[in-house]
Amino acid sequence: MEIADWRKKIDQLDEQIVLLLSERAAAAVAIGQLKQKSASPIYEPQREQIVFDHVRKVNPGPLTGAQIQDLYERIMDVMRSLQRPANPDAKA
């Protein structure tokens, strides 16, 4: 394939990634609302470690485990900011 073909593939994959991230964010917002009701902390490092272990386990490569974890550290950082009640985007 030519570069243009690979870029088209990347554009299509990005559409799927954005949809999945949006779905994941909606789940995180729902969890955030439940946490707010029960006055539970937003940041749960033990749960985040489980998520890291899980995504590293299912990672088929070529990304390394450390690279996958880097991506998930950023993803969960964004999820936490979305869960904060003061954030109007959390209600979307």
Ligand SMILES: O=C(O)C(=O)C[C@]1(C(=O)O)C=C[C@@H](O)C=C1
């Ligand atoms: O599982 C939770 O408790 C969540 O709030 C979701 C989530 C995540 O995005 O996976 C976000 C923040 C927490 O620190 C842990 C995990």
